[in-house]
Amino acid sequence: MSLSYLPDSAHPRVAVDPAVPAEDRRALRENQDVLTPATSPVPGRLHVLLGGSVVRLIRKYHGRYIVAADLDPDAKILLCRAQEAIDTVLESEVNKAGLLDGIDNALTLPAEEWEIAQTLMTHSRMREEQRRLRASDLTPMEKSRFAPQREALRRSVAAVTERVEALEKYAASTAAADAVYRREQLRNLPPPDNSAEILELEQRNEAYEELLARTVAHELAAERIEELAEDASEIESALRHAADAARRVGDTSTP
Template identity: 45%
Template sequence: MQRVMVDPEVPAEVADLFRRQGPLLSRIRAGWRPEPASNSSRLPKRLLRWGLVLVGVFFLMNVRQMVFFVVTLFVFAILISALANVEPLEAGVSEHEIYRQARWYEGRYLLPEDFDHDAGLLLDRARQAVDHVLRSRVNATGMLDDVRNSVMLPAQEWEIARLLAKLSALRTEHRGLTHGGSTPEVAAAMAPLERALAASEAAVVARVEALERYAGHVANAERALRAQEQIEQLRARLPRYEELLAETGADALAVPEIGRLSEDAGRLEQALRESVRSAHEAFRHLDEPPAD
């Protein structure tokens, strides 16, 4: 499922707001503007002050006057509700504020409609790979370069999204030019452009595949870590099993087999080190600038 993509250099609170308000950003992109704020938006505050004054007079009234006063308060509440012409979309955020932020950070966010079908699929693959790495335990425990991951991977994801949006726009224009057929001369002139689009797509695919390879090494490290932890838990229980075997006289045959747990733990520890080393290698390859 596609979502709003935001440049990682945009402040986090604004980026979160954009991700939650994708439909409104689409309307803004299409030319929608919020209604100008008018002086009537200040009127409820004035009415509220007058209402507080009236409450102070409440206790000086007789019964008939009290009934009239309650009806007046009811009408007062309706007026406040009707005159509040800027409704917040969420706590503390209005359409005007989202419009202002969207205009300020124009070009720093991308919407689902910025990507054609193929580009959307590629972007989903990149996002899944990045999410898998950043949410992994081997990253959270510092076995990987978690600091560089938290900076470099979102930057890679944004760069892939930016390139896919440009590629999608050019492909859409290209399809529009060739709609309804073209002459051999036009087809020959457009052939280099089609090759450029294909080469650009292949370069972005290579970036996505590099992310996926890195995520694959991280997944191997995750599996090795889980297996090592399970073997360590079994090894911690060995003394109880050995005691039981000694008491029952069955230790001569069973102890050697249980003792292999230590060997298994050693092998898994080595596998974990190899997996983490492979992940670091994949990270360094991912961090290399693309060849010209």
């Protein structure tokens, strides 16, 4: 199902031909926001003279990298999915430890990404061709002559989607293996030596004993304050009763 009606929110990173030297691949990724799309004309010599090293890099490798602008929304989403799966594998602990069945992921996965990106760029161009064909003034009979083109595109999209899904399954299996690996690593760690911390805490016992003594003093003081409050309340009550009695005596003695 096409996702081209959705907001264009997928932003895959630049895909680079793995045959490009590593230093130049890194430079292309660092400048991916200013790279000329592979589907646009290569910068001219004047631009190279005025633009410096980045433009020279673009001119040298134009067509050997693919940026988001080269892809339609459907293709961007698939490339993002592929890149996320590849990153999951390459960044996993089991991959770094060389435990993934001897597969050289550092070589094979960048090649996978590049092949997928190239095909997705072709899909994007052909979907646009088919869109223009549907909107053309050709008769339905004339348009039907190009049904094999649509079928070829459909089958290719399905094949690339399956390839991306296979990468995602590989990434999920890698993530599961990673969880087990990390758990075993933690289990095999030697117990931490906490003797210095324990000694330091034991040396603080005296301070806590002093705190407890002050706490008892606070509790005793609180009890004493409560007793004083009760005494004050009793005195207040006695004075009130005495005043009332005096008023009553005064009232009875008045002629």
